Amino acid sequence: MTAQLKFALNHMTAPRLDCRAFLDLAASLNCVGVELRNDLADKNLTTAPFFDGEAPAMIGAYAREKGLRLLGLSEAYGFNAWSESMRDKVQLLINQAAEAGAESISLIPRNDAPVYAGDEREEALRRALRNIIPMLDKAKLIALIEPLGFVTSSLRHKADAVASIKAVGGEAHFKLVHDTFHHHIAGDRDFFPEFTGIVHVSGVIDPDLAPEDMQDRHRILVDDRDRLDNLGQIRALLDAGYEGAFSYEAFSADVHALTAPAMPLRQSMEFIAAT
Template identity: 35%
Template sequence: MQIGLNRIIAPSLPLYDFFSLAQRCGCSIIELRNDLTNQHPFDTKNPEEVRDQLAKYHLKVAAINAFQRFNEYTDAKKEELKSLLEYAKSLRADAIVLCPVNGVEREADGASWLERTTQSLSEYGPLFEEYGLYGYVEPLGFRASSLRTKAEAIRAIEASGYERWYRLVHDTFHHHLANEKQYFASMTNLVHLSSVASGPRHTEPTDADRILFQEDDLLATAEQAQALVNSGYRGIFSFEPFSPAVQNLDIDTLETEVKKSINQLFR
Protein backbone atom coordinates (compact mmCIF):
# COMPACT_ATOMS: atom_id res chain seq x y z
CA MET A 1 0.00 0.00 0.00
CA GLN A 2 1.29 3.45 -0.92
CA ILE A 3 0.03 6.83 0.30
CA GLY A 4 -0.03 9.86 -1.99
CA LEU A 5 -1.13 13.46 -2.36
CA ASN A 6 -2.99 14.96 -5.29
CA ARG A 7 -1.74 18.47 -6.04
CA ILE A 8 -5.28 19.83 -5.74
CA ILE A 9 -4.67 19.75 -1.99
CA ALA A 10 -2.46 22.86 -2.32
CA PRO A 11 -2.82 24.17 -5.87
CA SER A 12 -1.04 27.48 -5.24
CA LEU A 13 1.99 25.88 -3.60
CA PRO A 14 5.13 26.00 -5.77
CA LEU A 15 5.84 22.62 -7.33
CA TYR A 16 8.94 21.72 -5.35
CA ASP A 17 7.37 22.94 -2.11
CA PHE A 18 4.54 20.50 -2.87
CA PHE A 19 7.14 17.75 -3.29
CA SER A 20 8.61 18.68 0.09
CA LEU A 21 5.16 18.65 1.72
CA ALA A 22 4.48 15.16 0.38
CA GLN A 23 7.79 13.86 1.71
CA ARG A 24 7.28 15.43 5.16
CA CYS A 25 3.86 13.78 5.33
CA GLY A 26 5.44 10.39 4.71
CA CYS A 27 4.08 10.02 1.18
CA SER A 28 5.92 8.24 -1.63
CA ILE A 29 3.42 9.09 -4.38
CA ILE A 30 2.07 12.30 -5.90
CA GLU A 31 -0.43 13.15 -8.60
CA LEU A 32 0.20 16.18 -10.79
CA ARG A 33 -2.57 18.17 -12.49
CA ASN A 34 -3.03 19.98 -15.76
CA ASP A 35 -6.05 22.04 -14.67
CA LEU A 36 -4.35 24.57 -12.40
CA THR A 37 -3.38 28.16 -13.22
CA ASN A 38 -0.98 27.55 -16.11
CA GLN A 39 -2.44 24.17 -17.15
CA HIS A 40 1.00 22.58 -17.35
CA PRO A 41 1.53 19.41 -15.26
CA PHE A 42 4.95 20.53 -14.02
CA ASP A 43 4.76 24.31 -14.35
CA THR A 44 6.72 24.41 -17.65
CA LYS A 45 9.84 23.26 -15.80
CA ASN A 46 12.45 21.14 -17.55
CA PRO A 47 11.50 17.46 -17.11
CA GLU A 48 15.08 16.44 -16.27
CA GLU A 49 15.11 18.98 -13.45
CA VAL A 50 11.72 17.77 -12.21
CA ARG A 51 12.93 14.16 -12.26
CA ASP A 52 15.95 15.18 -10.18
CA GLN A 53 13.69 16.86 -7.65
CA LEU A 54 11.40 13.83 -7.52
CA ALA A 55 14.44 11.68 -6.77
CA LYS A 56 15.59 14.15 -4.12
CA TYR A 57 12.27 13.84 -2.32
CA HIS A 58 11.93 10.09 -2.98
CA LEU A 59 8.68 10.53 -4.88
CA LYS A 60 7.02 8.91 -7.87
CA VAL A 61 4.33 10.45 -10.06
CA ALA A 62 1.40 8.06 -10.14
CA ALA A 63 -0.60 9.98 -12.74
CA ILE A 64 -1.36 13.26 -14.43
CA ASN A 65 -4.87 14.30 -13.57
CA ALA A 66 -6.68 14.65 -15.87
CA PHE A 67 -7.67 14.17 -19.48
CA GLN A 68 -11.07 15.84 -19.29
CA ARG A 69 -14.17 14.94 -21.35
CA PHE A 70 -12.30 11.90 -22.61
CA ASN A 71 -15.44 10.22 -23.90
CA GLU A 72 -16.23 13.06 -26.31
CA TYR A 73 -13.81 11.83 -28.96
CA THR A 74 -12.35 14.08 -31.67
CA ASP A 75 -9.03 14.15 -33.47
CA ALA A 76 -8.14 17.23 -31.42
CA LYS A 77 -8.83 15.32 -28.21
CA LYS A 78 -6.51 12.58 -29.39
CA GLU A 79 -3.73 15.14 -29.90
CA GLU A 80 -4.42 16.54 -26.43
CA LEU A 81 -4.02 13.07 -24.96
CA LYS A 82 -0.79 12.57 -26.86
CA SER A 83 0.64 15.75 -25.30
CA LEU A 84 -0.32 14.54 -21.81
CA LEU A 85 1.28 11.17 -22.52
CA GLU A 86 4.48 12.96 -23.57
CA TYR A 87 4.51 14.85 -20.26
CA ALA A 88 3.79 11.67 -18.30
CA LYS A 89 6.48 9.70 -20.11
CA SER A 90 9.06 12.43 -19.51
CA LEU A 91 8.45 12.15 -15.74
CA ARG A 92 8.22 8.34 -15.76
CA ALA A 93 4.65 8.55 -14.52
CA ASP A 94 2.41 5.51 -14.70
CA ALA A 95 -0.81 6.87 -16.13
CA ILE A 96 -3.23 9.57 -17.22
CA VAL A 97 -6.52 9.90 -15.32
CA LEU A 98 -9.49 9.95 -17.70
CA CYS A 99 -12.53 11.99 -16.62
CA PRO A 100 -15.82 11.81 -18.54
CA VAL A 101 -18.13 14.55 -19.74
CA ASN A 102 -20.23 15.99 -16.93
CA GLY A 103 -23.51 17.89 -17.27
CA VAL A 104 -25.65 15.62 -19.46
CA GLU A 105 -29.18 14.23 -19.45
CA ARG A 106 -28.30 10.65 -18.60
CA GLU A 107 -31.83 9.32 -18.40
CA ALA A 108 -32.40 10.14 -22.03
CA ASP A 109 -28.97 9.26 -23.38
CA GLY A 110 -27.26 6.71 -21.11
CA ALA A 111 -26.84 4.00 -23.75
CA SER A 112 -25.43 6.47 -26.25
CA TRP A 113 -22.85 7.72 -23.76
CA LEU A 114 -21.75 4.17 -22.97
CA GLU A 115 -21.25 3.60 -26.68
CA ARG A 116 -19.26 6.83 -27.00
CA THR A 117 -17.15 5.89 -24.00
CA THR A 118 -16.34 2.52 -25.55
CA GLN A 119 -15.45 4.12 -28.88
CA SER A 120 -13.20 6.68 -27.20
CA LEU A 121 -11.32 4.03 -25.23
CA SER A 122 -10.91 2.03 -28.42
CA GLU A 123 -9.54 5.07 -30.28
CA TYR A 124 -7.10 5.98 -27.49
CA GLY A 125 -5.96 2.42 -26.86
CA PRO A 126 -3.16 2.43 -29.47
CA LEU A 127 -1.69 5.59 -27.91
CA PHE A 128 -1.55 4.07 -24.45
CA GLU A 129 -0.01 0.96 -25.97
CA GLU A 130 2.57 3.03 -27.87
CA TYR A 131 3.64 4.96 -24.75
CA GLY A 132 3.37 1.99 -22.41
CA LEU A 133 1.21 3.95 -19.96
CA TYR A 134 -2.19 3.29 -18.42
CA GLY A 135 -5.44 5.18 -18.72
CA TYR A 136 -7.12 5.34 -15.32
CA VAL A 137 -10.85 5.73 -15.95
CA GLU A 138 -12.58 7.75 -13.22
CA PRO A 139 -16.38 7.61 -13.27
CA LEU A 140 -17.95 10.73 -11.79
CA GLY A 141 -20.87 9.82 -9.59
CA PHE A 142 -22.81 13.04 -10.23
CA ARG A 143 -26.34 12.54 -11.54
CA ALA A 144 -25.36 14.51 -14.64
CA SER A 145 -22.21 12.51 -15.38
CA SER A 146 -22.01 10.68 -18.70
CA LEU A 147 -20.20 7.85 -16.88
CA ARG A 148 -21.42 7.46 -13.30
CA THR A 149 -20.32 4.02 -12.14
CA LYS A 150 -17.31 1.76 -12.22
CA ALA A 151 -19.53 -1.06 -13.48
CA GLU A 152 -20.29 1.00 -16.59
CA ALA A 153 -16.62 1.85 -17.00
CA ILE A 154 -15.66 -1.83 -16.90
CA ARG A 155 -18.23 -2.62 -19.59
CA ALA A 156 -16.70 0.03 -21.84
CA ILE A 157 -13.13 -1.08 -21.07
CA GLU A 158 -13.89 -4.71 -21.85
CA ALA A 159 -15.61 -3.76 -25.11
CA SER A 160 -12.82 -1.41 -26.21
CA GLY A 161 -10.36 -4.11 -27.24
CA TYR A 162 -7.62 -2.51 -25.09
CA GLU A 163 -8.41 -3.90 -21.64
CA ARG A 164 -4.66 -4.33 -21.05
CA TRP A 165 -4.16 -0.54 -20.89
CA TYR A 166 -7.07 0.61 -18.74
CA ARG A 167 -7.72 0.51 -15.02
CA LEU A 168 -10.16 2.21 -12.64
CA VAL A 169 -9.93 5.07 -10.22
CA HIS A 170 -12.03 4.41 -7.15
CA ASP A 171 -12.96 7.81 -5.74
CA THR A 172 -14.70 7.62 -2.36
CA PHE A 173 -16.68 10.79 -3.12
CA HIS A 174 -17.94 9.59 -6.50
CA HIS A 175 -18.55 6.04 -5.24
CA HIS A 176 -20.90 7.52 -2.64
CA LEU A 177 -22.66 9.84 -5.10
CA ALA A 178 -23.28 7.01 -7.55
CA ASN A 179 -24.67 4.86 -4.71
CA GLU A 180 -22.46 2.09 -6.05
CA LYS A 181 -22.15 -1.01 -3.87
CA GLN A 182 -19.63 -3.07 -5.83
CA TYR A 183 -15.87 -2.89 -5.40
CA PHE A 184 -13.59 -3.82 -8.28
CA ALA A 185 -10.27 -4.19 -6.48
CA SER A 186 -8.58 -6.22 -9.21
CA MET A 187 -9.31 -3.52 -11.80
CA THR A 188 -8.41 -0.58 -9.52
CA ASN A 189 -4.98 1.06 -9.63
CA LEU A 190 -5.70 4.31 -7.78
CA VAL A 191 -8.01 5.38 -4.94
CA HIS A 192 -8.91 9.02 -4.34
CA LEU A 193 -9.70 9.87 -0.73
CA SER A 194 -11.72 12.72 0.72
CA SER A 195 -14.48 13.24 3.28
CA VAL A 196 -17.68 15.24 3.40
CA ALA A 197 -19.04 16.37 6.74
CA SER A 198 -22.17 14.43 7.61
CA GLY A 199 -25.45 16.07 8.51
CA PRO A 200 -28.71 17.09 6.82
CA ARG A 201 -28.28 18.09 3.19
CA HIS A 202 -30.72 19.58 0.71
CA THR A 203 -28.50 19.28 -2.34
CA GLU A 204 -25.99 16.81 -3.72
CA PRO A 205 -22.49 17.42 -2.30
CA THR A 206 -20.05 19.16 -4.61
CA ASP A 207 -16.27 19.14 -4.98
CA ALA A 208 -16.13 22.20 -2.71
CA ASP A 209 -17.42 20.02 0.16
CA ARG A 210 -14.50 17.58 -0.09
CA ILE A 211 -12.15 17.87 2.87
CA LEU A 212 -9.43 15.75 4.49
CA PHE A 213 -10.49 12.68 6.41
CA GLN A 214 -12.82 13.00 9.37
CA GLU A 215 -14.57 10.23 11.24
CA ASP A 216 -18.00 11.89 11.02
CA ASP A 217 -17.97 11.32 7.28
CA LEU A 218 -20.94 11.22 4.91
CA LEU A 219 -18.89 9.17 2.43
CA ALA A 220 -17.83 6.40 4.83
CA THR A 221 -14.35 6.73 3.36
CA ALA A 222 -12.69 4.57 6.03
CA GLU A 223 -15.17 1.79 5.36
CA GLN A 224 -14.63 2.10 1.61
CA ALA A 225 -10.85 1.91 2.03
CA GLN A 226 -11.16 -1.13 4.28
CA ALA A 227 -13.53 -2.86 1.85
CA LEU A 228 -10.99 -2.40 -0.94
CA VAL A 229 -8.17 -3.78 1.20
CA ASN A 230 -10.36 -6.72 2.23
CA SER A 231 -10.96 -7.37 -1.48
CA GLY A 232 -7.23 -7.58 -2.13
CA TYR A 233 -6.37 -4.00 -3.11
CA ARG A 234 -2.75 -3.12 -2.32
CA GLY A 235 -2.28 -0.06 -4.52
CA ILE A 236 -2.19 3.72 -4.09
CA PHE A 237 -4.42 5.77 -1.79
CA SER A 238 -4.18 9.45 -2.74
CA PHE A 239 -5.75 12.34 -0.82
CA GLU A 240 -7.78 14.60 -3.13
CA PRO A 241 -9.65 17.29 -1.14
CA PHE A 242 -11.04 20.07 -3.33
CA SER A 243 -12.42 22.26 -0.56
CA PRO A 244 -11.05 25.82 -0.36
CA ALA A 245 -11.08 25.29 3.41
CA VAL A 246 -8.25 22.78 2.91
CA GLN A 247 -6.52 24.52 0.01
CA ASN A 248 -6.22 27.78 1.93
CA LEU A 249 -4.65 26.30 5.06
CA ASP A 250 -1.19 27.55 5.92
CA ILE A 251 1.47 24.97 5.10
CA ASP A 252 2.20 23.94 8.71
CA THR A 253 -1.48 23.36 9.48
CA LEU A 254 -1.97 21.48 6.22
CA GLU A 255 0.96 19.20 7.02
CA THR A 256 -0.47 18.50 10.45
CA GLU A 257 -3.92 17.75 9.06
CA VAL A 258 -2.59 15.44 6.33
CA LYS A 259 -0.54 13.47 8.86
CA LYS A 260 -3.60 13.25 11.11
CA SER A 261 -5.70 11.88 8.21
CA ILE A 262 -3.06 9.31 7.32
CA ASN A 263 -2.80 8.14 10.93
CA GLN A 264 -6.58 7.86 11.31
CA LEU A 265 -6.99 5.85 8.14
CA PHE A 266 -3.89 3.69 7.92
CA ARG A 267 -2.03 3.44 11.22
Protein backbone atom coordinates in the same frame (compact mmCIF):
# COMPACT_ATOMS: atom_id res chain seq x y z
CA MET B 1 -6.33 -0.71 9.49
CA THR B 2 -4.45 -3.98 9.58
CA ALA B 3 -2.65 -3.44 6.29
CA GLN B 4 0.16 -0.95 5.79
CA LEU B 5 -1.50 1.89 3.92
CA LYS B 6 0.28 3.58 1.06
CA PHE B 7 -0.68 7.24 1.11
CA ALA B 8 -0.20 9.72 -1.73
CA LEU B 9 -1.11 13.31 -2.49
CA ASN B 10 -3.02 14.79 -5.38
CA HIS B 11 -1.90 18.35 -6.15
CA MET B 12 -5.52 19.47 -5.79
CA THR B 13 -5.09 19.12 -2.03
CA ALA B 14 -2.36 21.80 -1.88
CA PRO B 15 -2.67 23.78 -5.12
CA ARG B 16 -0.96 26.90 -3.75
CA LEU B 17 2.33 25.03 -3.50
CA ASP B 18 4.56 24.92 -6.54
CA CYS B 19 5.55 21.48 -7.81
CA ARG B 20 8.78 21.22 -5.86
CA ALA B 21 7.25 22.43 -2.60
CA PHE B 22 4.37 20.02 -3.14
CA LEU B 23 6.82 17.16 -3.64
CA ASP B 24 8.66 18.22 -0.49
CA LEU B 25 5.35 18.08 1.40
CA ALA B 26 4.57 14.59 0.13
CA ALA B 27 8.04 13.36 1.04
CA SER B 28 7.76 14.83 4.56
CA LEU B 29 4.57 12.80 5.05
CA ASN B 30 6.25 9.57 3.86
CA CYS B 31 3.91 9.34 0.91
CA VAL B 32 4.67 6.78 -1.77
CA GLY B 33 3.92 9.21 -4.56
CA VAL B 34 1.98 12.10 -6.00
CA GLU B 35 -0.42 13.05 -8.78
CA LEU B 36 0.20 16.29 -10.65
CA ARG B 37 -2.56 18.25 -12.41
CA ASN B 38 -2.75 20.40 -15.53
CA ASP B 39 -6.01 22.11 -14.54
CA LEU B 40 -5.06 24.10 -11.44
CA ALA B 41 -4.68 27.35 -13.39
CA ASP B 42 -7.96 26.68 -15.24
CA LYS B 43 -9.66 26.43 -11.84
CA ASN B 44 -8.01 29.70 -10.72
CA LEU B 45 -6.11 27.88 -7.99
CA THR B 46 -2.70 29.00 -9.25
CA THR B 47 -1.23 31.29 -11.86
CA ALA B 48 1.59 28.87 -12.64
CA PRO B 49 1.61 26.75 -15.80
CA PHE B 50 1.76 22.96 -15.68
CA PHE B 51 5.04 21.80 -14.09
CA ASP B 52 5.57 25.47 -13.15
CA GLY B 53 6.96 25.99 -16.63
CA GLU B 54 9.82 23.54 -16.03
CA ALA B 55 10.51 20.60 -18.29
CA PRO B 56 8.45 17.61 -17.15
CA ALA B 57 11.65 15.56 -16.97
CA MET B 58 13.07 17.95 -14.37
CA ILE B 59 10.06 17.64 -12.08
CA GLY B 60 9.99 13.89 -12.54
CA ALA B 61 13.65 13.66 -11.62
CA TYR B 62 13.07 15.79 -8.52
CA ALA B 63 10.23 13.49 -7.44
CA ARG B 64 12.48 10.46 -7.71
CA GLU B 65 15.23 12.27 -5.77
CA LYS B 66 12.70 12.68 -2.96
CA GLY B 67 11.86 8.97 -3.07
CA LEU B 68 8.45 9.56 -4.65
CA ARG B 69 6.66 7.86 -7.52
CA LEU B 70 4.96 10.12 -10.03
CA LEU B 71 1.78 8.07 -9.92
CA GLY B 72 -0.06 10.00 -12.59
CA LEU B 73 -0.81 13.15 -14.51
CA SER B 74 -4.31 14.61 -14.62
CA GLU B 75 -6.26 15.21 -16.71
CA ALA B 76 -7.90 14.80 -20.10
CA TYR B 77 -11.40 16.06 -19.33
CA GLY B 78 -14.32 15.04 -21.52
CA PHE B 79 -12.38 12.22 -23.14
CA ASN B 80 -15.57 10.31 -23.97
CA ALA B 81 -16.63 13.07 -26.38
CA TRP B 82 -14.01 11.98 -28.90
CA SER B 83 -12.68 14.35 -31.54
CA GLU B 84 -9.39 15.28 -33.16
CA SER B 85 -8.87 18.01 -30.58
CA MET B 86 -9.44 15.45 -27.83
CA ARG B 87 -6.91 13.18 -29.48
CA ASP B 88 -4.40 16.04 -29.34
CA LYS B 89 -5.20 16.68 -25.67
CA VAL B 90 -4.71 13.03 -24.74
CA GLN B 91 -1.53 12.77 -26.80
CA LEU B 92 -0.05 15.84 -25.12
CA LEU B 93 -0.74 14.39 -21.68
CA ILE B 94 0.78 11.06 -22.73
CA ASN B 95 3.88 12.85 -24.02
CA GLN B 96 4.23 14.81 -20.78
CA ALA B 97 3.79 11.66 -18.71
CA ALA B 98 6.42 9.83 -20.73
CA GLU B 99 8.88 12.69 -20.35
CA ALA B 100 8.26 13.03 -16.61
CA GLY B 101 8.37 9.31 -15.96
CA ALA B 102 4.77 9.23 -14.74
CA GLU B 103 3.03 5.88 -14.43
CA SER B 104 -0.36 6.89 -15.81
CA ILE B 105 -2.63 9.58 -17.15
CA SER B 106 -6.18 10.32 -15.98
CA LEU B 107 -9.23 10.34 -18.23
CA ILE B 108 -12.25 12.24 -16.92
CA PRO B 109 -15.71 11.86 -18.51
CA ARG B 110 -17.76 14.88 -19.43
CA ASN B 111 -19.90 16.16 -16.59
CA ASP B 112 -22.46 17.92 -18.77
CA ALA B 113 -23.95 14.81 -20.28
CA PRO B 114 -26.32 15.34 -23.18
CA VAL B 115 -29.45 13.27 -23.61
CA TYR B 116 -28.22 10.05 -25.16
CA ALA B 117 -30.40 7.80 -27.29
CA GLY B 118 -30.19 4.04 -27.12
CA ASP B 119 -26.60 2.85 -26.79
CA GLU B 120 -25.04 6.21 -27.68
CA ARG B 121 -23.54 6.69 -24.21
CA GLU B 122 -21.75 3.34 -24.25
CA GLU B 123 -20.66 3.70 -27.86
CA ALA B 124 -19.21 7.16 -27.24
CA LEU B 125 -17.14 5.77 -24.37
CA ARG B 126 -16.00 2.73 -26.33
CA ARG B 127 -15.08 4.78 -29.37
CA ALA B 128 -12.79 6.90 -27.21
CA LEU B 129 -11.22 3.85 -25.56
CA ARG B 130 -10.56 2.20 -28.92
CA ASN B 131 -8.79 5.31 -30.16
CA ILE B 132 -6.72 5.72 -27.00
CA ILE B 133 -5.47 2.12 -26.79
CA PRO B 134 -2.81 2.43 -29.55
CA MET B 135 -1.65 5.75 -28.09
CA LEU B 136 -1.11 4.16 -24.69
CA ASP B 137 0.43 1.06 -26.20
CA LYS B 138 3.05 3.06 -28.05
CA ALA B 139 4.01 4.97 -24.89
CA LYS B 140 3.82 1.90 -22.60
CA LEU B 141 1.47 3.76 -20.26
CA ILE B 142 -1.87 3.05 -18.66
CA ALA B 143 -4.82 5.41 -18.35
CA LEU B 144 -6.97 5.75 -15.25
CA ILE B 145 -10.68 6.27 -15.91
CA GLU B 146 -12.51 8.15 -13.16
CA PRO B 147 -16.28 7.80 -13.12
CA LEU B 148 -17.93 10.90 -11.67
CA GLY B 149 -20.90 10.25 -9.40
CA PHE B 150 -22.68 13.53 -10.13
CA VAL B 151 -26.17 13.21 -11.62
CA THR B 152 -24.92 15.29 -14.57
CA SER B 153 -22.09 12.86 -15.32
CA SER B 154 -21.86 10.90 -18.56
CA LEU B 155 -20.16 8.04 -16.69
CA ARG B 156 -21.37 7.62 -13.10
CA HIS B 157 -20.69 3.99 -12.30
CA LYS B 158 -17.51 1.93 -12.23
CA ALA B 159 -19.40 -1.12 -13.50
CA ASP B 160 -20.16 0.70 -16.75
CA ALA B 161 -16.50 1.63 -17.18
CA VAL B 162 -15.41 -1.96 -16.56
CA ALA B 163 -17.94 -3.28 -19.05
CA SER B 164 -16.62 -0.93 -21.75
CA ILE B 165 -12.98 -1.71 -20.94
CA LYS B 166 -13.75 -5.39 -21.42
CA ALA B 167 -15.78 -4.73 -24.56
CA VAL B 168 -12.80 -3.11 -26.31
CA GLY B 169 -10.20 -5.53 -24.95
CA GLY B 170 -8.57 -2.78 -22.94
CA GLU B 171 -7.77 -4.66 -19.73
CA ALA B 172 -4.01 -4.11 -20.18
CA HIS B 173 -4.41 -0.40 -20.93
CA PHE B 174 -7.06 0.97 -18.58
CA LYS B 175 -7.69 0.93 -14.84
CA LEU B 176 -10.15 2.76 -12.61
CA VAL B 177 -9.90 5.55 -10.11
CA HIS B 178 -11.95 4.54 -7.10
CA ASP B 179 -12.90 7.90 -5.61
CA THR B 180 -14.57 7.55 -2.22
CA PHE B 181 -16.59 10.74 -2.78
CA HIS B 182 -17.90 9.69 -6.20
CA HIS B 183 -18.52 6.11 -5.04
CA HIS B 184 -20.76 7.48 -2.30
CA ILE B 185 -22.75 10.03 -4.27
CA ALA B 186 -23.30 7.58 -7.15
CA GLY B 187 -24.76 5.08 -4.70
CA ASP B 188 -22.27 2.48 -5.88
CA ARG B 189 -21.99 -0.83 -4.05
CA ASP B 190 -19.55 -2.64 -6.30
CA PHE B 191 -15.79 -2.69 -5.80
CA PHE B 192 -13.39 -3.66 -8.56
CA PRO B 193 -10.01 -4.09 -6.84
CA GLU B 194 -8.49 -5.89 -9.81
CA PHE B 195 -9.34 -2.91 -12.03
CA THR B 196 -8.43 -0.21 -9.51
CA GLY B 197 -5.27 1.75 -10.26
CA ILE B 198 -5.53 4.35 -7.49
CA VAL B 199 -7.96 5.42 -4.77
CA HIS B 200 -8.84 9.06 -4.12
CA VAL B 201 -9.86 9.93 -0.57
CA SER B 202 -11.64 12.98 0.79
CA GLY B 203 -14.34 13.59 3.37
CA VAL B 204 -17.66 15.40 3.62
CA ILE B 205 -18.94 16.44 7.03
CA ASP B 206 -21.93 18.75 6.41
CA PRO B 207 -24.85 16.88 8.06
CA ASP B 208 -27.49 18.65 6.00
CA LEU B 209 -26.29 17.61 2.56
CA ALA B 210 -28.05 14.84 0.64
CA PRO B 211 -25.67 12.80 -1.52
CA GLU B 212 -27.04 14.36 -4.71
CA ASP B 213 -26.25 17.82 -3.32
CA MET B 214 -22.63 17.08 -2.44
CA GLN B 215 -20.15 18.93 -4.63
CA ASP B 216 -16.37 19.12 -4.93
CA ARG B 217 -16.28 22.24 -2.75
CA HIS B 218 -17.48 20.15 0.21
CA ARG B 219 -14.53 17.74 0.06
CA ILE B 220 -12.19 18.10 3.03
CA LEU B 221 -9.66 15.88 4.81
CA VAL B 222 -11.02 12.67 6.32
CA ASP B 223 -11.72 12.70 10.07
CA ASP B 224 -14.18 11.13 12.51
CA ARG B 225 -17.05 13.28 11.20
CA ASP B 226 -16.84 11.83 7.69
CA ARG B 227 -20.15 10.92 6.01
CA LEU B 228 -18.71 9.08 3.00
CA ASP B 229 -17.65 5.93 4.88
CA ASN B 230 -14.06 6.29 3.74
CA LEU B 231 -13.01 3.77 6.38
CA GLY B 232 -15.49 1.18 5.17
CA GLN B 233 -14.55 1.69 1.54
CA ILE B 234 -10.84 1.45 2.32
CA ARG B 235 -11.36 -1.74 4.34
CA ALA B 236 -13.41 -3.29 1.55
CA LEU B 237 -10.73 -2.54 -1.04
CA LEU B 238 -7.91 -3.86 1.16
CA ASP B 239 -9.86 -6.99 2.08
CA ALA B 240 -10.48 -7.62 -1.62
CA GLY B 241 -6.77 -7.45 -2.41
CA TYR B 242 -6.14 -3.86 -3.46
CA GLU B 243 -2.48 -2.97 -2.82
CA GLY B 244 -2.17 0.47 -4.42
CA ALA B 245 -2.04 4.02 -3.14
CA PHE B 246 -4.68 6.07 -1.33
CA SER B 247 -4.29 9.60 -2.63
CA TYR B 248 -5.70 12.64 -0.84
CA GLU B 249 -7.79 14.79 -3.19
CA ALA B 250 -9.47 17.60 -1.25
CA PHE B 251 -11.20 20.38 -3.19
CA SER B 252 -12.42 22.50 -0.29
CA ALA B 253 -11.28 26.11 -0.19
CA ASP B 254 -10.74 25.66 3.56
CA VAL B 255 -8.15 22.97 2.85
CA HIS B 256 -6.56 25.03 0.09
CA ALA B 257 -6.22 27.96 2.49
CA LEU B 258 -4.08 26.00 4.94
CA THR B 259 -0.70 27.69 5.21
CA ALA B 260 0.84 24.64 6.92
CA PRO B 261 -1.01 21.59 5.54
CA ALA B 262 1.46 18.95 6.75
CA MET B 263 0.04 18.57 10.26
CA PRO B 264 -3.67 18.32 9.27
CA LEU B 265 -2.74 15.83 6.56
CA ARG B 266 -0.65 13.79 8.97
CA GLN B 267 -3.48 13.76 11.51
CA SER B 268 -5.95 12.57 8.87
CA MET B 269 -3.59 9.84 7.69
CA GLU B 270 -3.02 8.70 11.27
CA PHE B 271 -6.78 8.65 11.87
CA ILE B 272 -7.37 6.38 8.88
CA ALA B 273 -4.42 4.13 9.66
CA ALA B 274 -5.40 3.70 13.30
CA THR B 275 -9.08 2.96 12.79
